[in-house]
Amino acid sequence: MSSSHAYTLLKKEIKTIADLSRWQKSQAFKEYQAFIETLNNAVKGKKVSDDIEETPQCKKLLELLDTLSMWIDEIPPVDQPQRFGNKAYRTWLERLTVNSETLLKNIIEEKDWSSIIELQGYFNDGFGNSTRIDYGTGHEMNFASFLCCLFKLRYLTDQDYEAVVLRVFCRYLTLMRKLQTVYKMEPAGSHGVWGLDDFQFLPFIWGSSQLISHSLKPEAFIDPVVAKKSSHDFMFMACIAYINEVKTGPFAEHSNILWGISSIPHWTKVNSGLLKMYKAEVLLKFPVIQHFSFGTMLSINPAEV
Template sequence: MEPPPLPSSIPPSQPQTHPTSSSSTPPAKPPTSFPHLTILTPSQSHPFTTPQKKITTGTDLPHFLSSLAYRDLGTFILQLNRALCPRKPSPSSPASSQTRTFPLNTRRPDEPIIVTRLRAVLHELERMMDEAPPEKGPRRFGNVSFRRWHALLKERVDGLLGGCLAGLPGGVWEEWGAEEAALGEVKAYFVGGFGSEQRLDYGTGHELSFLAFLGGLWKLGLFEGEGGEGGEVERHLVLGVFEAYLRVVRKLILIYNLEPAGSHGVWGLDDHSFLPYIFGSAQLTRPITEAEPMPLEGSLPGAPRPSDVAKPATVDLYRESNMYFSAIGFINDVKTGPFWEHSPILFDISGIKDGWGKINKGMIKMFNAEVLSKFPVVQHFQFGSLFSWDPDPEAAVPAQTVHLANQPSNVNPSPAGSGPGTAAPWAQATKMPGATAGVPPGPGIPYSRAPWTGGGSSAPTMPRGGAPDTGPPPPTAFPRGKPGTASNQFAVTKAPWAKD
């Protein structure tokens, strides 16, 4: 069994309704037709709490998949994902006669001041690497100088974030007089977004912690409005802040040789990140109007083909403008050999014929199955008032699936100070925000076998892109760990859209 298919949006005829909770109240303006993360109401005070770890055993995972935190994080990702989809020309605006696209390397006027300030904070974190130069000599498990850099981060985070967020227009914390309490909650997610100083690693859990930091600022109203016009604020957030964050993280990985956190290694999608593949595929999907849901297939006219990810020259051409190709480019920077050999899942996905819309839909489904539904990843996420452990009243009971069945029954607690890992909401059978019968179920991306697995007479004799057939074929079976332990969770699964 697999987690149920995930919709990429809800149809405009179906307005979104969310129950109120201790962490959010309905927005002042009428609800929108597509999922949006709710902003706290300034007129109502909010009890901030210090985020804490709640997922300690595999039996806690179903509760997470039915929690308000799960719902809110998933809503936020869907909201950002749809904002990056190209837009059709507006018939009501003669000046807008061309399809609007949203590449990385475009200067965007009217940038919110918080975006400018957050980029400055990230630039300072990058500069701090000069204060903690890596120790010389080969090291297998990461450079211990990363601990010095991380200590600087913890030492200076209050001043960095306090200066960044002080005096911003909008928001609720100034009205409540709760700046210190709110800062204490969001900074936990910020610090957790830059890897573990104990394990000297970085992975999708840390990536999601940083996204939770941005989601917390959104809930506080610091991005000046819920959604902006046509997702403009969300685009500033992803292309202006999240991409800058990825650049800092990639430099940390290179300088300090950080290990992949909880990675499947070569058999996973990517050793360190996942969200760039969601957002990058959204940049290349078929254009939509502001009233249309996220496309489930099709590509932007003139977009590179999915198979081009195996061509280094094409990757270099697009990596400065597209997040998907930027992530592939980083893989090429740190790995050698044929693309199909060191990144077989991404190579398989590159054979999709239904366009980037299909890939985007499949990436969301894979994120659900391989990140949010995996105990080793979500066990480190911390829950407070902004992303609450409280149950979502509208959530369905998670169905028993192969992912839930393989959770460890108990684990050793994480080292103190290891920081939050990852979390987000649409995993498993939880009723994801906006899930309706109006969105076709579909299996996501059909799984295509890599060329070495033997696909019959039609199987290619060499990988796409002309890469030589080098290296050993992948194993046909993978050992599992002892049932009821964390090692059992790392048994390799096929891509989530694969048939069992």
């Protein structure tokens, strides 16, 4: 993006199911999907515990997420009759929204401050909904879009691919699990992530890519001991370990789609299947995409051939 580029407030464009075809042909759809696949390829066979270069830009993002985590400690849950949806979350998210412009100015160069009008939209919507006190794949998509825009600004570059997934996104997941646990957030949508998981999707995609060519087979992740032991190295296993912590009963009953995935023989097939599922069950689902917003960095305009 050039220094003279004119940024704009984000705007919702998907208002009817018929608009989904416009979205699927858009520059935003093409670039977002390519972004997810690029990061997917970047972490093939890589462990979270590997020695990965962290540029100063990535370190600033990690510090930003640590600040948001610290705010949770400063804003404890309030006493309330209902068990779920603690209203203190609204205080936390309001602090984020009020301070997001300053937070973003602290990480990007002054020459790019005009882009904050768009970055803020994705960043603010990346941590859940204040009214419903819920979180789901649409919010996760907003945070991923925020990262995608940082690449478009050249704040992040090709050398950051691995660290963005295995450091920044992992830290984001830790933050989201803390928010979910402390404030008892609800899954967004009656089916969470359409049966895969209540809250997340991307760590299953990128996490299965990490496991390609590993000696652990997909059938192994349903063993809670194996999932826990491998959770520090693989995002997929960390997701399973978290599910085992927060859900009770037989795994096949509370996580039936994942149970079915465990029967697939190879991680390559799991990974390609999850990429297809993400497109079908998140990117092309009207209840998710109707809330997504567009600007100039991720535009609704038709993609160039």
